[in-house]
Amino acid sequence: MLRLIAASLPAARRADRLEEWLADLEGSRELGLSRRTVVLGALRLGLTENRVARLRPRTWLVGGAAALGIIVLGVPTVAIGGTIVDSARGVVTVERSADGTEQTVSWRDYPGVGGADPAEALTGPTAEEGVRLGEAITAEIRAALDLDWTEEDGGQVYFPAENRYGGLSMLVTVNTPAWLSATAPQDAERAMDVVRGILDSHGFTAPVLVHNDAKTTSGLAAGPAGQWVSFTWSSASVVVSYGANALLPAADRAEFERRLAPFLTYAQPAPLAS
């Protein structure tokens, strides 16, 4: 299981993380800790470290479209405009009007996440609704597969998200506790069909499956507004978890709209590399 989780990490971190987890697994008994806590901890860290990678394809798509917008559409009120990146100011849009006046907008203060449509944060589920949805979906999957399940020990559910322009977003990343089964379904294909049906009923895509080796499969299903359900399926167990990359806490809606408004005039610059 640890090797499987490590395989999903960026290559630069894979070997170190795996060795650390294996040493922790070996030493867990010495500290009176369960081996399960190490596995679930690794799973949580794997999900955390993969969040950016999961955003990447969509980010490039939206970022590319935004860049195209700058070139093709322009911004009618701006006589000469441009996006500048420098180490002192970060990402800024400089607007020069016909009369020569200049206004600078710093994207470090952007309340959304670069590369993502901010409208999704307002029309999609709130962070709290996301957590409830994640709990509902994983509950449905657990009930349908009828296995003996254990929930990962409680911990942090909401994580701060960076705005990808050098600042902190008002949106949060959600990772609900993972569920681990004591056994695996006898009929894996039928069970996978059941999971597909549940995910489809909630507007999630069919899981993209990665066969890590002969015995283990990882899957990731994408939902609306950057939500996802991840699972790892082996001959011994199933691990299911829910997360979302950038959801807005309900209480922050008005402030988010207030801080977002000045940026809506401008095309989103390409996010900084992450």
Added chain:
Amino acid sequence: MQPLQRVTAPTVEVLRALLDAGDPVWGLRLVKATGRPAGSVYPILSRLEESGWLVGHWEDDTTRDGPRRRLYRFTADGAPAAREVVAAFEARRAPAGYWSPVIPGGAT
């Protein structure tokens, strides 16, 4: 070293455990010391390391076979900053003992 964007109770507990230990600490021992699940502690260690508060290194124990344990210690700037964060967190606790889970705005 980058400032922490948000300081949560688990983060403070990890920082406090590292301060109490003084010496480099095995990551799993921090799980034990804080009583928090590894699912909370591992990401915190990763975040603190990426932000330049901690540095991780492999244990230098040649008497034990198998994978090496990862130890964590403060960077030169990390230790004083951690003391400030822990002190600030304690100061914000209500007198009745209410434990605020998150300090909005963090330790900046």
